[in-house]
Amino acid sequence: xxxxxxxxxxxxxxxxxxxxxxxxxxxxxxxxxxxxxxxxxxxxxxxxxxxxxxxxxxxxxxxxxxxxxxxxxxxxxxxxxxxxxxxxxxxxxxxxxxxxxxxxxxxxxxxxxxxxxxxxxxxxxxxxxxxxxxxxxxxxxxxxxxxxxxxxxxxxxxxxxxxxxxxxxxxxxxxxxxxxxxxxxxxxxxxxxxxxxxxxxxxxxxxxxxxxxxxxxxxxxxxxxxxxxxxxxxxxxxxxxxxxxxxxxxxxxxxxxxxxxxxxxxxxxxxxxxxxxxxxxxxxxxxxxxxxxxxxxxxxxxxxxx
Numbered sequence: 001x002x003x004x005x006x007x008x009x010x011x012x013x014x015x016x017x018x019x020x021x022x023x024x025x026x027x028x029x030x031x032x033x034x035x036x037x038x039x040x041x042x043x044x045x046x047x048x049x050x051x052x053x054x055x056x057x058x059x060x061x062x063x064x065x066x067x068x069x070x071x072x073x074x075x076x077x078x079x080x081x082x083x084x085x086x087x088x089x090x091x092x093x094x095x096x097x098x099x100x101x102x103x104x105x106x107x108x109x110x111x112x113x114x115x116x117x118x119x120x121x122x123x124x125x126x127x128x129x130x131x132x133x134x135x136x137x138x139x140x141x142x143x144x145x146x147x148x149x150x151x152x153x154x155x156x157x158x159x160x161x162x163x164x165x166x167x168x169x170x171x172x173x174x175x176x177x178x179x180x181x182x183x184x185x186x187x188x189x190x191x192x193x194x195x196x197x198x199x200x201x202x203x204x205x206x207x208x209x210x211x212x213x214x215x216x217x218x219x220x221x222x223x224x225x226x227x228x229x230x231x232x233x234x235x236x237x238x239x240x241x242x243x244x245x246x247x248x249x250x251x252x253x254x255x256x257x258x259x260x261x262x263x264x265x266x267x268x269x270x271x272x273x274x275x276x277x278x279x280x281x282x283x284x285x286x287x288x289x290x291x292x293x294x295x296x297x298x299x300x301x302x303x304x305x306x
Contacts, residue, residue, distance in 0.1 A: 186260025
């Protein structure tokens with residue numbers, strides 16, 4: 001089967017991926033950013049995939065945009081992210097640059113220093129022109145979205161929740177336990193910066209809290225997280241909150257915690273991280289007292305409303 005025919009009418013995601021990337025006789029493997037080991041491409045079998053395609057000229061913000069998605073899907077074995085770096089001709093310097101970028105990515109990475117077999121297809125069919133794109137594929141290798149990156153930047157995890165009818169399904173409890181009208185105990189966390197490892201850790205700590213049954217199954221507690229990058233479209237964040245977030249844009253790492261009345265409870269990242277880390281200390285009181293009150297009661301923090 002000719003390459004273009006295979007890519008247009010795939011039967012399975014692994015066949016599609018192999019045809020897109022590798023020449024026939026090349027070793028077909030991926031670098032796992034979470035274990036730092038090489039793994040077989042067959043790990044993608046029956047998975048839904050987000051292909052993160054870019055040149056090496058990407059920022060930490062581009063990487064950070066996908067970290068909340070990765071954290072949200074990491075326990076869902078049917079979903080994977082793969083970075084495909086597009087380089088016309090590799091040099092020793094470009095390999096060093098690739099390794100530096102790779103070190104910030106916890107997902108799968110195409111570590112392949114030969115020409116990408118389907119580069120013409122990527123450019124012509126997916127309109128890749130060196131700016132980062134995210135292509136969404138289902139487990140059959142069917143393209144569901146030729147560029148999901150703008151939607152991910154705009155709504156974060158909701159980008160995948162919103163596309164459940166097109167093959168993806170990520171439970172809203174991954175980064176939000178809101179199941180109805182926002183009432184009673186409503187809490188919104190914001191985070192950002194250019195320290196991708198810190199953002200990744202923040203998202204993990206938040207997810208531990210959001211997924212705990214004491215919070216996830218509580219009818220009166222609603223908690224969510226927004227990652228805000230420099231390219232994030234703020235359609236879902238009102239102007240008052242945008243104004244509050246503006247001073248953080250040049251910070252390396254930052255976080256803010258607000259209640260349901262859009263009142264800032266705290267905007268010190270270290271304090272908020274420490275609060276999330278101490279979840280075991282306050283989780284027993286959360287249904288009776290609420291997250292905001294628990295935040296004020298946890299010792300060793302600066303709780304004054306900013």
